[in-house]
Amino acid sequence: MPELPEVTALASFLTERASGLAVQRIDVVAFSALKTFDPPVSALDGATVRGAERRGKFLAVKIGEQYLVCHLSRGGWLQWRDAMPTTPAKPGRGPLALRVHLEGECGWDLTEAGTQKRLAVYVVQDPMEVPGIARLGPDALDPELDVATLAALLADRRKQIKGLLTDQSTIAGIGNAYSDEILHTAKLSPFKLASSFTPAEVERLHAAIRTVLSDAVERSVGQRAATLKEEKKTGLRVHRRTGEACPVCGDTIREVSFSDSALQYCPTCQTGGTPLADRRLSKFGIRT
Known part of the structure; x- marks a missing residue:
């Protein structure tokens, strides 16, 4: 399971690789992973990635004025692609849960290994709208946690x-x-x-x-x-x-x-x- 260090690194990686690039489209392959429906995922189409941050073990990517928030759970991971597949992703029993296409034909996949599918994705105006983030205690590396x-x-x-x-x-x-x-x-x-x-x-x-x-x-x-x-x-x-x-x-x-x-x-x-x-x-x- 990705924890604080890995999610911090993923946020840094996405900020470096994706910032300034526009979202072409987002393919939801595992519909059970998407936990919100308003705004729809399509609301992010055409918006520019503005960076990524960590909230606990959640990864929050700011796209335009909204956030694509993900909890990778036990078997989830993020895979960056310099060249996205040209064939459309099809729903099924495979590991792919969600695919983000960016301009320049690059982007990233959210995948999940194993049979227990717990990966969760949210589209929100504010990360605090995600119930798991709203319940978080003080961050383990917050200087105020003395x-x-x-x-x-x-x-x-x-x-x-x-x-x-x-x-x-x-x-x-x-x-x-x-x-x-x-x-x-x-x-x-x-x-x-x-x-x-x-x-x-x-x-x-x-x-x-x-x-x-x-x-x-x-x-x-x-x-x-x-x-x-x-x-x-x-x-x-x-x-x-x-x-x-x-x-x-x-x-x-x-x-x-x-x-x-x-x-x-x-x-x-x-x-x-x-x-x-x-x-x-x-x-x-x-x-x-």
Whole structure:
């Protein structure tokens, strides 16, 4: 899933490549992806791209006086094309969801891998009209999200910190991958309750959020859209590295699986050497 660093890089990439170019037309291939109908997508025809920005994990492209807003969800991605296909895109079961044709025969595709189609596209006058954007909490890299503000967000929240970090209404921009990285850097258990944090632990968490995300943004911005996924993978130290050695202490990175996701962590760095219970395996009598 694209998170704050990747969406920041995609916004920068589109601003550089598409700004000043007029939209020729937009083909909606997966009609389920389009969540708004007034104004219609055709209202963007002939309007000029004025830039792109990130709102949480949403990508908002300003076209004329309106915005084409996209949430790429888990399997979505943006693919830039220097030369668009000449044959019309046809609705079907393929990965293509939406195609933006720009003057000069270039443009971009929004695609989505997998069977669960969650990619969402909106045409709005103001990004705040998108319900998911209106509900966003403070941005993870907003300078106003200081240690005191973070402490207030955690106070009295009897929720595991892993879930709280990925709750976009609490802090915007962090997903499954970077929450694993942040908690590993901060040396905190993903199951630790937010309400139990000491002042020192809040400071460690705040520093880790800044460091992990800022480093990832620095690595990502300037990359072509086609190389961003691989750049993200190479920069991750624990996420999706189950069974590998922790780069800090050498212990084996472990995993806790859920119905549709998983987290990774280092027992030595984060849980005092104690493995966390993996309920998915425990129900089969397998010890973890």
